[in-house]
Structure formats: C-alpha cells, structure tokens
Amino acid sequence: MPAYSMEEMLLEGQREVKELFEFVTDNADAMDAYSIEEAIFSRIMAIGLAAMKGYFAKKGTGNIGDVLQLEDGTALKKEKRLLEKNYFSVFGKLVVFRACYRANGVDGVMPLDAQANLPERSYSYLLQEWIDLLSIRDSFLEGSVTLAKLLGCRVGASRFEVVSQESAGSYDDFYENKEAPTPESEGEIHAIGFDGKGVPIIKSEAAKIQSRLGKGEKRQKTKEAIVGVSYSTDPKARTPEEVAENLVYPERARAKREADKKQGLKPPPPIRAKNPRRIASLKRSKEEVMREIITDAKKRIQDNGKPLVAVMDGALCLWTLLTPLLKGMNWVGILDIIHVTEYLWKVGNALYGEKSAEGGKWVYDHLVVILQGRVGRVVGGLKQVLNKRKLKKGQRKALQDAISYFENHRRWMRYDEYLAAGYPIGSGVVESTCGHTVKNRMEGTGRRWSIKGAESTLLLRSVYTSNDWDAYWEAHRQVEQRRLYSNVLPALGYPDQYFKEKAA
Secondary structure, eight states: OOSHHHHHHHHHHHHHHHHHHHHHHHHTSSSSSHHHHHHHHHHHHHHHHHHHHHHHHHHHHHOOOEEOOOSSOOOOEEEESSSEEEEEEEEEEEEEEEEOOOEETTEEEEEHHHHTOOOOOSOOOOHHHHHHHHHTTSHHHHHHHHHHHHHOOOOOOOHHHHHHHHHHHGHHHHHHOOOOOOGGGOSHHHHHHHHHHHHHOOOOHHHHHOOOTTTOOOOOOEEEEEEEEEEEOOOOOOOHHHHHHHHHOOOHHHHHHHHHHHTTOOOOOOOEEEEEEEEEEESSOOOHHHHHHHHHHHHTTTOOOEEEEEEEEEEEHHHHHHHHHTTOEEEOOOOOOEHHHHHHHHHHHHHHHHOOOHHHHHHHHHHHHHTOOOOOHHHHHHHHHHHHOOOOOOHHHHHHHHHHHHHHHHHGGOOOHHHTTOOOOOHHHHHHHHIIIIIIHHHSOOOOOHHHHHHHHHHHHHHHHTTTTTHHHHHHHHHHHHHHHHTTTTGGGGTTTTHHHHHO
C-alpha cells in the first residue's frame, strides 16, 4: 500500500479545482483582477502539490520484494519501516516515503530514489534550475526574495550559492560530450576571441592572491576572469571607406543608410555571430580557456576547409599564448580595428584638439590608409611628425604610443586582405561576452565574490549566454543520475540512460 493514495490525491485535486472555481464565482464582484489572479495562482499551486503527491502514489515506495540483489552479488534486506525524505517541489513541500534495503557495512539503498531520479538534495531539480536562473541574473539574496514572492518558497541566500556550485559541476562533462551545431546552421567563417574582465573579490581571497605588498602597493581588489568565445559567421565584404565612415562618422553613415532605405535600397545584412560558445572562468588559466575554445572550433571546422580567424585586442600576452596553440592549423590573426581607431583618435585629439573637425578628418584619412593595408605608410608618417615637429609632452606620448602599438601588432593588421575576404575585424563578440557573461552579474554595489562562488556563477552564465541552458540541465540530471544510481539501476532491471530513453 503506497504512502500516498492515488484515489485520495485525485479527490483532493478535484476538490481543489472545484473550490477554485467556487472562489472565483463568489469573489468576482468584490475583487479586482490583480487580487483574483494572485489568489488563483496560490490555489493552482495547491492543485500542483496534490498532483505531485499523486505521482508518488503511482510510483510507489520502491518496494521490490524482501531482497535487493546488487550486481556485485551483495544482498540487501528490506527494512520494515519506510524512510521519509523531504521533497521541496516548485508547488511546495511534501514528504516522500521510501522502502529501504540495507546490509551490514553497506549504505542503505532506496530503490524509489533511483526509479524517480530524485536529487541528492531535498530541492527538486526543477526548483534547483529555477534557483540557478535567478542566481545568474541577480544576487543570491535578491533571488531568494524573488523566489519567496513567486512561489512562497523560502530558500536562504546561502543555499542559492550552494545549489549553483553543485549545478556547475556538470560543466566539463556537458561540453566534452556536446555535439557540434549542424552544418546548415553555421556560417562560412569560424572565429575565436579572448579577453579578460576583472571580478571584485572578497578581502580574504585578495590576500591569498597577493600576500605580500611592495612599498606603495595597494591590495588587489579584483581577479581577472578569462573570457573566450567561438562562433561562426558569414563573410561580408566592405570597403575601407565604408568601415572608416562607420567608425569615425557614425551619424553620417547612419544618415546614408536611412536615405538608401527611403529609396528602396536594401542594406547589406550585418555580421551575425552564429552558435556562439562562450566561456568565462576565474579559476582556469588563460591557456586552459584557449584550449577549450580551440577544441570547440576544431570540432566545428573539422576538415571542411572553413577558415579560422582569431580577433582580439592588443594584449600581446594573449597573442603570445594563442600562437603556439594554433600551430598546424590554417588560421588568420586579426587585431581589433576598434582599438586601432582609438590610438588614432588619441593622436588626432593631441594634435588638433578634442572633437575638432580637423582631428576627425585626420583620423578618417589615416584609418582608410590602414584599412587599405598600408600600415607602414602610417607609421612612417607618424615618425616624421614626431621627429620634425615641435611637440608638447602629451602630443609626443600619443604619437609614440601609436607607433609602438602599430609596430608591435603589424602582422595582424592586413586589413585589405581581411576586408576582401569578408572576415570580421572587430572583437565585439568577445567584448560583449565580457559584458553579458561577466560584468552584468559579477559587478554591482557591494558585490564581492569568493573564487569558488564566482567560478560556479561564471560557468552557469557561460552556459546561459551560449544558449545551451535547456540542453545543459537535461545533461546535468543525467550526470547526477549516473553518479547517484549507476550501481542501483541495473539491479532494478533498468538500462543505462533509462530516463533519457523513456523521454524520447
């Protein structure tokens, strides 16, 4: 006899439904729409709780007889009493009654836990998923308040952090086994990029990173999260003049597009990132993140001859690390054109004044020359100005910085080739990843992180911003099923991947 009776739960559910509609009928005249909707929702939650009890009534207690024989030959005997497990569903709390099989020196086994794929914690997997969805958007405390308001379910902020750390545990397994996107959903070019973004950390963690300070040094308040992205896109050929106008005179470029639109001319489609795979990590090294992204790129490129481009800013340490990791691959390095433009603006502003028309024209003209692939000509011109003109200290520094930057990165500034091939020349995708995946959640008034807490949140946000959330949670439940019940399911006569097969 099950601890819950399906007949009783059906009657309870029917009674709740009847009372719900009676409540609406009796109170429609006296209540406004907000109040009635709030009351309806709470009563629907009660119906859901009755249905969950009905599920466990139908499932039973896991009683499979007097003895449970494990695959290794161990015989476990059924105990007389049923063990209770608190189960917090999204509809509310209930108690699950389970038969227990035990032997000396062997932990008790509850077959129902495996049959229903119950989580190790008392929180249901659906509740855990919702906790994580709130956690990756708002602070743990704010998530706790939101959950209490929505479901009437009180889960402390500290529990939110614990749940997110456990949920992130399936990250590596998921991406090692994730299939590549279908070829028809991909673009003709594959691109990767890397960057870094600081995460504010708590004082105790900062002390571990920088235990001894030199004279005049201040305690480090942030730790850099390494960000990587892998995506495909379609080629888009542009002229140097088009790119320069968009960067230097965006209002003028926008006006031209509007004029073309009024004349019925269709603008060329923007460069779109397809199937972006994002990762942000505080604990993994730069090289580890790069290897993970390169692995994703290789899986998606395979042997189809699709070009691989790496678009990054001017951080030479990243270029130095990346180059040997791509050895043997056909790849093209591209320096982010936005950073190039910024160096030109520093010179233009220094020579002609902030936001001057002359400075803007100077930047536009020199940017067009760079985009035409004639970086050497621009560097030579800057050196002539540096050597022949009488300059102020700030002007001289702006020129020297630009010359050094262009000379150090010249090998990745063949923009005439990149534009002709339709390659992306801006690192906007990885920079937006720094914002969406890291900054939007990790920064904010009073937010300080432990390394462990930050890492789990970053990994879950990486999954979410890679559009992999639903697939990840399905895989996470399967990982937990194998971890918790791999020795029990065969003894119950269930095949591997039982729940996946049943769902299909």
